[in-house]
Amino acid sequence: MARLNINGQNRDVQVAADTPLLWVIREQLGLTGTKYGCGVAQCGACSVHLNGEVVRSCSMRVGDVRPTDRIVTIEGLSPNSSHPVQRAWAALDVPQCGFCQSGQIMAAAALLRKTPRPTDKDIDEAMTNICRCGTYQRIRAAVHQAAGNGNSGTSGRANRKS
Amino acid sequence: MTKIHDTTRDISRRNFIVGSAAVAGGGLALGLDLPLASAQQAQNAGNEVGIWVVVKPNNDCVIRIARSEMGQGTLTGLAQLVAEELECDWRRVSTEGLTPGQNLARKRAWGDMATGGSRGIRGSQDYVRRGGAVARTMLLQAAANEWKVPVEELTVSNGTITHAKTKRQTNYGRVAAAAAKLTPPDPKSVKLKDPKDWKVAGKPMKRLDTADKLNGSKVYAIDIKLPGMLNAAIKDSPVYGGKLKSIDDSKAATMPGVRKIVRVGDSGVAVVAETWWQAKTALDALTIVWDEGANGKVSSATIAQHLETGLTATETNGERREGDALAAIAGAAKKIEATYSTPFLSHACMEVMNATVRLTADKAECWTPTQNLEASLAALSSASGLPLTQCEVYRHDLGGGFGRRGGTQDYVRKAVLVAKEFPGVPVKTIWSREEDQTYDFFRPISMCKFSAGLDEKGNLVGLHVRVSGQSINAWLNPAAMAGGRDMRQLQGYWAEPGDAQLGYAVPNLLIEYAMRNTHVPVGPWRGVNTNQNGYYMECFIEELARAAGKDSLEFRRAMMAKYPKHLAVLNAAAERGDWGKPLPQGVHRGIAQFMGYGSYSAATAEVSVDAQGKVKVHRMVLALNCGHAVNPDQIAAQVEGSVAYGLSAVLYGECPVENGRMTSLNFDTYQIVRLAEMPKVETVIVPTGDFWGGVGEPTICVVAPAVINAIQAAIGKPVRSLPLKNVKLV
Ligand code: FES
Ligand code: FES
Numbered sequence: 001m002a003r004l005n006i007n008g009q010n011r012d013v014q015v016a017a018d019t020p021l022l023w024v025i026r027e028q029l030g031l032t033g034t035k036y037g038c039g040v041a042q043c044g045a046c047s048v049h050l051n052g053e054v055v056r057s058c059s060m061r062v063g064d065v066r067p068t069d070r071i072v073t074i075e076g077l078s079p080n081s082s083h084p085v086q087r088a089w090a091a092l093d094v095p096q097c098g099f100c101q102s103g104q105i106m107a108a109a110a111l112l113r114k115t116p117r118p119t120d121k122d123i124d125e126a127m128t129n130i131c132r133c134g135t136y137q138r139i140r141a142a143v144h145q146a147a148g149n150g151n152s153g154t155s156g157r158a159n160r161k162s
Numbered sequence: 163m164t165k166i167h168d169t170t171r172d173i174s175r176r177n178f179i180v181g182s183a184a185v186a187g188g189g190l191a192l193g194l195d196l197p198l199a200s201a202q203q204a205q206n207a208g209n210e211v212g213i214w215v216v217v218k219p220n221n222d223c224v225i226r227i228a229r230s231e232m233g234q235g236t237l238t239g240l241a242q243l244v245a246e247e248l249e250c251d252w253r254r255v256s257t258e259g260l261t262p263g264q265n266l267a268r269k270r271a272w273g274d275m276a277t278g279g280s281r282g283i284r285g286s287q288d289y290v291r292r293g294g295a296v297a298r299t300m301l302l303q304a305a306a307n308e309w310k311v312p313v314e315e316l317t318v319s320n321g322t323i324t325h326a327k328t329k330r331q332t333n334y335g336r337v338a339a340a341a342a343k344l345t346p347p348d349p350k351s352v353k354l355k356d357p358k359d360w361k362v363a364g365k366p367m368k369r370l371d372t373a374d375k376l377n378g379s380k381v382y383a384i385d386i387k388l389p390g391m392l393n394a395a396i397k398d399s400p401v402y403g404g405k406l407k408s409i410d411d412s413k414a415a416t417m418p419g420v421r422k423i424v425r426v427g428d429s430g431v432a433v434v435a436e437t438w439w440q441a442k443t444a445l446d447a448l449t450i451v452w453d454e455g456a457n458g459k460v461s462s463a464t465i466a467q468h469l470e471t472g473l474t475a476t477e478t479n480g481e482r483r484e485g486d487a488l489a490a491i492a493g494a495a496k497k498i499e500a501t502y503s504t505p506f507l508s509h510a511c512m513e514v515m516n517a518t519v520r521l522t523a524d525k526a527e528c529w530t531p532t533q534n535l536e537a538s539l540a541a542l543s544s545a546s547g548l549p550l551t552q553c554e555v556y557r558h559d560l561g562g563g564f565g566r567r568g569g570t571q572d573y574v575r576k577a578v579l580v581a582k583e584f585p586g587v588p589v590k591t592i593w594s595r596e597e598d599q600t601y602d603f604f605r606p607i608s609m610c611k612f613s614a615g616l617d618e619k620g621n622l623v624g625l626h627v628r629v630s631g632q633s634i635n636a637w638l639n640p641a642a643m644a645g646g647r648d649m650r651q652l653q654g655y656w657a658e659p660g661d662a663q664l665g666y667a668v669p670n671l672l673i674e675y676a677m678r679n680t681h682v683p684v685g686p687w688r689g690v691n692t693n694q695n696g697y698y699m700e701c702f703i704e705e706l707a708r709a710a711g712k713d714s715l716e717f718r719r720a721m722m723a724k725y726p727k728h729l730a731v732l733n734a735a736a737e738r739g740d741w742g743k744p745l746p747q748g749v750h751r752g753i754a755q756f757m758g759y760g761s762y763s764a765a766t767a768e769v770s771v772d773a774q775g776k777v778k779v780h781r782m783v784l785a786l787n788c789g790h791a792v793n794p795d796q797i798a799a800q801v802e803g804s805v806a807y808g809l810s811a812v813l814y815g816e817c818p819v820e821n822g823r824m825t826s827l828n829f830d831t832y833q834i835v836r837l838a839e840m841p842k843v844e845t846v847i848v849p850t851g852d853f854w855g856g857v858g859e860p861t862i863c864v865v866a867p868a869v870i871n872a873i874q875a876a877i878g879k880p881v882r883s884l885p886l887k888n889v890k891l892v
Binding site: 016019020023026027028030031032033034035036037038039040042043045073074075077078081086089090093095096097098099100101102105123124125127128129130131132133134135136137138139140 | 232233234235368369371372373374375376377378379380381382384385387393418437438439510511512513514559560561562563564592594595795796799802803804805806807828829830834835836837838840842843
């Protein structure tokens with residue numbers, strides 16, 4: 001039995017204390033926007049916010065989460081997808097398959113909260129989630145856009161002649 | 163008329179399914195069982211005008227999609243092509259995915275649902291455009307009938323129909339009910355627009371499927387929730403061909419939530435539990451003894467020895483021969499030899515393999531990510547023993563495909579075997595990442611031995627290429643190998659134009675394939691054999707250019723006069739990639755061109771190698787002629803994605819074999835390129851408008867050779883085996 005504060009609500013769950021937070025979020029709480037990708041803290045698909053910091057929920061035991069810890073998942077990031085990161089992601093058509101994008105968005109939101117105007121180097125260091133579709137170029141551009149960095153970042157758009 | 167399902171805008175079929183499951187707690191009306199909609203429902207749902215378009219009373223248009231969407235953007239591109247001919251209001255377009263049961267019930271009216279080989283758009287563009295034109299014709303005819311005017315006097319724009327003479331206007335929504343009752347014209351009889359006149363197709367439209375990827379609401383197959391659903395974790399013999407000898411489940415059977423321990427065929431075991439985490443925990447608690455058989459002795463080293471025999475043998479499983487290469491090389495002024503190799507690679511789709519199956523006495527249902535809904539339906543039917551007409555596979559967009567989820571429906575078959583133990587209960591089987599990586603259909607391992615002769619002027623006079631390695635067809639499609647011949651492994655080296663033609667004229671050319679199969683399953687991997695063959699050929703050509711003392715671009719150009727499309731793309735990459743222009747200190751440039759999937763690709767790469775031998779790729783420029791560019795922004799996205807996928811293979815990708823089993827089982831050992839390593843990618847689209855080529859796969863084959871050729875420029879020597887993490891560069 002554990003009490004969790006998730007997206008602003010207290011929820012009691014019946015679950016073994018060593019269950020990874022990821023699977024509690026997905027299976028007991030039914031919030032499937034947070035994804036399983038590797039289970040070993042490598043890919044970041046399971047990223048959520050714990051007291052405002054991004055954490056990889058696959059590698060955190062639910063028993064180690066206190067009832068007072070505030071967990072935010074992609075579903076709770078904003079009403080109506082209105083977070084600047086979500087709006088920038090939409091504007092640049094960042095997602096391909098989309099499977100990694102909850103985690104990418106949560107990582108980017110956490111970065112911008114700490115570093116509102118990140119440099120490329122800040123982005124390199126903070127955005128370590130795997131995207132198998134390879135949307136990295138647009139992720140970089142969208143983080144800059146969400147930060148209001150203007151055109152300082154690498155363009156995510158095609159340099160095309162057609 | 164039977165309506166496929168409720169097509170309320172922004173509510174996809176899957177949300178509808180999940181929503182009704184969650185709210186109503188059962189009583190699902192799905193797929194073929196869906197009763198004929200009442201007249202009222204049909205009215206709300208809209209009217210089917212032709213087979214590809216549903217028009218709603220409010221003038222919204224729903225475009226039907228038969229192919230799978232796995233991130234590659236085909237859904238949006240296909241909708242653009244239909245909308246272009248339909249002349250509807252693009253802002254009012256949404257899509258609905260068809261199921262294979264629906265396709266079967268209508269005698270496959272929507273054609274092939276397979277999504278592979280970069281055929282999603284090029285393979286369906288003609289009939290979906292005709293579908294849009296048929297719907298437009300019917301809608302205009304309905305308006306003409308209502309106004310009693312000749313249809314030729316009507317014009318249409320953005321779904322608004324105008325009769326100028328009488329200054330009357332209506333829209334598609336208002337005439338759709340009447341249009342739906344007309345007999346559709348023969349699709350072959352409608353005239354398609356000249357692509358020069360396109361307004362929606364050919365433009366960088368925003369994707370139609372982004373919104374629910376931003377807030378966690380998109381339901382992938384792995385996310386499905388059904389009433390009473392159980393979850394299964396599964397494991398197969400870590401050695402391919404191995405068998406289950408015995409299982410000690412005394413501990414696992416009593417663990418929380420566990421319902422049953424199920425043998426899956428003669429080589430697998432699954433634990434079915436209330437939650438997946440319980441199932442996985444119990445699976446790990448099983449003590450399993452495997453009968454590994456002889457394959458348990460196979461290793462990367464024994465496989466390498468096996469492949470090496472193919473390099474020196476003389477028999478072939480397919481060849482291309484022009485002139486007398488061996489004699490020309492023997493008599494040449496300068497001889498160059500080299501042997502290249504590439505490893506097995508797994509797909510590592512972000513969404514691991516999974517399938518949810520519910521079996522009753524007279525119905526088999528499956529929810530799964532698949533690149534081939536009809537192949538999934540066939541697997542569901544054969545594994546469940548129910549006829550196709552009593553099976554249905556519900557469509558979910560895939561969390562990545564890359565070739566893993568096409569013809570090989572192993573995951574559906576195994577999930578059916580698990581669900582058989584629980585009649586009437588939906589069981590979701592999820593492969594852990596480690597199991598997903600253990601049981602893939604890997605990019606085939608191969609080696610390639612070159613020998614070449616240059617004359618005194620440095621011209622290539624003879625080239626002998628011998629590829630030795632595993633055959634995809636031998637594993638997946640032996641019927642395609644008449645007389646043991648398998649030209650597929652020579653993809654990109656073909657003489658025939660139009661698909662994967664080699665873009666060089668060599669007076670004496672001998673290209674051979676020696677099949678050397680292993681026990682490891684192989685299959686198509688984004689770009690398939692153009693990956694290995696492009697790397698081999700283009701890096702060896704680089705070696706030849708250097709041996710001849712010539713510029714890499716000029717050396718290639720001299721052999722390409724007969725291949726103007728290949729040449730034009732190479733020139734575009736060179737020009738936009740600043741070939742020949744100065745670079746910052748320590749940065750070097752490489753170039754490559756190759757062809758696959760009916761499209762022409764070329765790339766330049768700017769790379770530095772530091773004193774420790776660490777490689778940094780700074781910038782890549784990729785040029786692509788895919789004939790018609792349906793959505794330039796999504797083409798750019800596919801090119802960017804191909805660079806990331808290709809670069810992971812160059813830098814890190816390998817799946818070694820030890821004691822018969824794969825050893826790279828998660829992202830800690832199977833490393834993937836991350837954002838910090840992503841070069842700046844510039845996409846140069848140079849469509850010539852006279853053919854339809856693929857997009858998702860063609861450019862990946864030039865990524866490795868462009869990068870490796872830049873490394874050769876940096877360190878002065880070739881890199882003949884991948885990945886780079888195993889190569890000491892300095
Ligand atoms: S699933 Fe948690 S980091 Fe990959
Ligand atoms: S968008 Fe597919 S894995 Fe990132």
